[in-house]
Amino acid sequence: MTDAAAPAETSVRAALTRALDEALGADETVVLLGEDIADPSGGVFGVTKGLSTKYGSDRVRDTPISEQAIVGAAVGAALGGLRPVAEVMFMDFLGLCLDQLANHAAKLRYMSGGRTPVPMVLRTAVGAGLQVGAQHSQMLEAWITHVPGLQVVVPSTPSEARALLRSCIESDDPSVFIEQVPLLQRRGVLDDAPVPLGVADTKRAGTDVTVITYGRQVHDALAVAESLAADGPDVEVLDLRSLSPLDSDAVVASVSRTRRAVVFHEAVVTGGFGAELAALVSEALFGRLLAPVLRVGAVPAPLPYAKNLETLALPGRDRLSTAIGHLMSFGG
Amino acid sequence: MTDAAAPAETSVRAALTRALDEALGADETVVLLGEDIADPSGGVFGVTKGLSTKYGSDRVRDTPISEQAIVGAAVGAALGGLRPVAEVMFMDFLGLCLDQLANHAAKLRYMSGGRTPVPMVLRTAVGAGLQVGAQHSQMLEAWITHVPGLQVVVPSTPSEARALLRSCIESDDPSVFIEQVPLLQRRGVLDDAPVPLGVADTKRAGTDVTVITYGRQVHDALAVAESLAADGPDVEVLDLRSLSPLDSDAVVASVSRTRRAVVFHEAVVTGGFGAELAALVSEALFGRLLAPVLRVGAVPAPLPYAKNLETLALPGRDRLSTAIGHLMSFGG
Amino acid sequence: MAVAGPDDDSIQAIFRSMVLIAACDDALRSAISAGTVTMAYYSPRGQEAVAAGFAAALRPDDYLVTTYRGLHDHIAKGVPLRPLLAEMLGRAAGTGKGKGGPMHVVWPDTGLMLTTGVVGSGLPIAAGLAWAAQRQGDGRVAVASFGDGASNIGAFHEACNLAAVWRLPVIFLCQNNGYGEHTPFAHHQRTARVSDRAAAYGMPGITVDGNDPLAVYSAVSDAAARARAGEGPTLVEAVTYRLYGHVFGDRMTYVPPGELDAAWEAEPVARFRRHLVDTGVLSDAAADRVEEECARLVADTLDEVLALDEPAADELLTDVVAGTRGD
Amino acid sequence: MAVAGPDDDSIQAIFRSMVLIAACDDALRSAISAGTVTMAYYSPRGQEAVAAGFAAALRPDDYLVTTYRGLHDHIAKGVPLRPLLAEMLGRAAGTGKGKGGPMHVVWPDTGLMLTTGVVGSGLPIAAGLAWAAQRQGDGRVAVASFGDGASNIGAFHEACNLAAVWRLPVIFLCQNNGYGEHTPFAHHQRTARVSDRAAAYGMPGITVDGNDPLAVYSAVSDAAARARAGEGPTLVEAVTYRLYGHVFGDRMTYVPPGELDAAWEAEPVARFRRHLVDTGVLSDAAADRVEEECARLVADTLDEVLALDEPAADELLTDVVAGTRGD
């Protein structure tokens, strides 16, 4: 029996479905396309479940296995006045459709002097942590944050997943919306607050160290912060939510207070988005930091399959704790 | 009439042709494939000129316009015992074949526990500075330096172009070899010294500032350094030559002496390889730098076509000079 | 030949369009030779009939997606000469404020939604435009114009299949000019015709003489009628020739002896003029007048455009995303 | 049927291969159900005849490139059971030291050069292997095994065309099991057969009953003979069925009523057994023996593999590039 007083919790998955449902309901021009997204399948992770039944399989449309055509058709549909939300099943498959995304979606507004904006969303999933191997696990946000013209979003909670996806759909520019599969089950109370792109959120205030993070790593960072709370440093957890546009003001403001920062993300460290954050903080707060900006992320290798190695490869709470300990070893 | 005493100069283009010629001559398993690489075309930039005539159009082989098949066939040929050198005409087209490169070439050694190494080279050109627009101008090294398993090389002189290309071909792992089109004409005396991957070169020693750079930007950096030599700071120019593997020891050693650094590359700054370098230097030399690590690169926009805007968008000598001036404004 | 050919007015318009394309091409090549203009230029000379023919068969609001070799398509689809040339010359008054360049001309007012420099990438985008038209029920058709070489790239396959499965109102118009860069057709595929590939998607395919604008008009009219009737896509192959090679400066040493002479024999503008004069649609004098008029229009516009300003410096960071401007 | 069918020994080997595949699949599904083993498992049950048939038609050193749904191909091509299962279970003794996993099994000793998890990406790689064979003149053939859904992706098109133009000794073997994930064939393409696409490349295409190993054997033998004779690639489509859906746990609610029952009627292992017994090639008792033997072998190997170690921690950074090891 559920407690009548406690507000109902929703999963990230359901929050995403709701965002799509709301967008489809609110705006005739919103359309969805992707492999197996229509019912009865409703998407391999179930995010689009029920939507083709409700809005028709012409508006929530299955495609052949053709990632270039999926993204290219989204670009074209956007040029033609629709607001397509395309699904590319795994982010690893960006390598198949990055031309459409980076050479077309990202550039058409600019190259046309503003004549042809591309209001589309590309939703894509990341399987790291589920033992699905090196080709189904990659957080590749570094590829797309490097491309001017693209917006890049990684949600961490149900409410923000819903609100950020709505913001992406309403944006007049192309966005990539990244859904980490292990996060889909995470539950929380859904609120109705909109979340604009480009605004970070302080998930926990702290005075000694800022953990700059996003996506499911936010929860690991919070757990580490709590575990240290009793007799360790007071850790601030800053959830970027959108990487492009980046809320660099919030990043700099937080670290200018804590004077110590660690970037924590699931992607490989080398050349990861953490490098941009570390470079930015180090430059903006030169001479004011108590410790170097550290980066915690995946090791420089393809993600191994064996469970023990996969765990070692991905950035976990242990490595974040160690990094925080290291930061605290610098004076203050 | 040429001066009999002066050694003959060779262009980067000719040096590349020579490297390929030597490799084809030395090793039966070396093969070339790409669009229009066979004679009479000899490649759109002429790099493969004469080679199909000399080694046969089965070994220096034209392909249809099929970037995925070009890179995939190179991966397969490498698995089958050849040492393919594939040409993808412009680096911008990586978005079409990154799956083969990042999900396959880069990962097959690891995923097979070492059973299936992929000794192949992908040569590709970058047209920035030639007014060829946003889809034919991109330095996208950040995409591939983020992928463990790939080697990434950007030469700056004829001798090194030749030697590094040979090193790539001889390597048992996949490499991406980046040829900036405006550099192809640059001439220099060719020496025979081999250049291993992962070894940076100090192109100019200096005591006040290190410019960390690669490719054609090396020459701009040298020009700026010379222009400042008389009454400005003494600038060290470090040419990385290979970005993966990265000679981080040389980077740190140089900056630990000069205590000021600027990264200078043609790519967009945001999320560029310069972020990795700045993060690395800032961390390794925390507390020992006199100034923040600065980054000079392309502005965060697709590359515009109009000549005036293209010039403004790309990092030039002016912007590097300004950055060096800014670095010198910090005490020391 | 289709049931209804174009009426006389349309035929005259087709002729004028072809003449204007050839005049524009001529002026640009001269200006590049003279050094007045610098650019990587992909001449469409020889392919005028394809562009004029297909554009005449379309509604003004039908969509077009084309390529770097797009000048003929741009002109035929009604992009005004001034912003078109201004874009090619990197001027602020260009279709893209000079920021796109010749490979990226767009003119949504007459349906030109994309010019791309990436071979084949326009096809899925055209499919997407057709999807938008299908959903909006506006009866529009999308045309993807591309080369023979482009029919070997993955995007061609994926777009054709998607369009067939979704019965999209799109026409895949292959301008088979015999070469992809320096590679002749028989060297890059083993089918006799690009249209032989249509069957792989359960789609009709047809090959026409691309140097005959009426043949192109007829094939595209039929395809457009099918598309508008909800019967899905068609692959139309127009066989033609690139009279000046791949890019300005191409010496065409790879072309077998005699081939170029034969191609000039079949050159479409003069041929169509002869046809119109022979059939009495146009007098020699009237044809001369069209040619002079077009040459003058092009020369005047080019002069005018040469005097225009480059984009302002603050355009550098404008249009990256909505509302971006300045540093 | 081809001129020379397999001899009796080969037929028995084909049968044993099919039985072994089914036994292995059975053991894995049971272990996953029981919770002994955890993995994303793509059952090949129902496709045994394709794998056993094509592998019997090849030389041991012929190359194979396959997919995540690859267990049948792996076994048929001679990957030993122990390293195969060890890889699937993430053990150090696996084909890739447990670092690749079930989607990335390789065994170069018997020509298995790649298993990929990216739909279609194996086809260009198979073309490259065939190019290596062609250049080295070793008479090898490369087989790319893929699904019906994969025939819609760009890599399929590019690989088929390249192989045709280069006359590569490669066989594109489409295991048409009626679905890509949950999408039925008729929903993802408009041709009746995948082999209808061969003509687009000027390549022979043939469709055979994929539940009849002898039909597959025959088609692949012919294709291999063509390939070895320098006549280039062939597209062979083997029509079959995925009896357990896409991935372990798939409830197959999208399958129309009756379809699954009919597919079980046509189940290839029992059907081939009946055929062999009926035609006197095998006695019932001998067939039982093969089935018991295979079941025991699989059970024993699985037990053995379950007791094996995971890879050592220092494997984490080994094999990234040559010589990489440790931190």
Ligand SMILES: Cc1ncc(C[n+]2csc(CCOP(=O)(O)OP(=O)(O)O)c2C)c(N)n1
């Ligand atoms: C994906 C891609 N690969 C290569 C190129 C370089 N390239 C530009 S034009 C061209 C030839 C295209 O031939 P075709 O499709 O026949 O068109 P045509 O130029 O003959 O009009 C090539 C290879 C490109 N722009 N895009």
Ligand SMILES: Cc1ncc(C[n+]2csc(CCOP(=O)(O)OP(=O)(O)O)c2C)c(N)n1
């Ligand atoms: C490029 C790519 N897109 C999507 C997927 C997700 N996916 C995995 S299997 C599959 C279906 C493949 O169908 P088919 O080719 O018929 O092979 P089957 O699974 O039936 O053997 C899909 C869409 C993938 N792995 N790779």
Ligand SMILES: [Mg+2]
């Ligand atoms: Mg052509």
Ligand SMILES: [Mg+2]
């Ligand atoms: Mg299938």
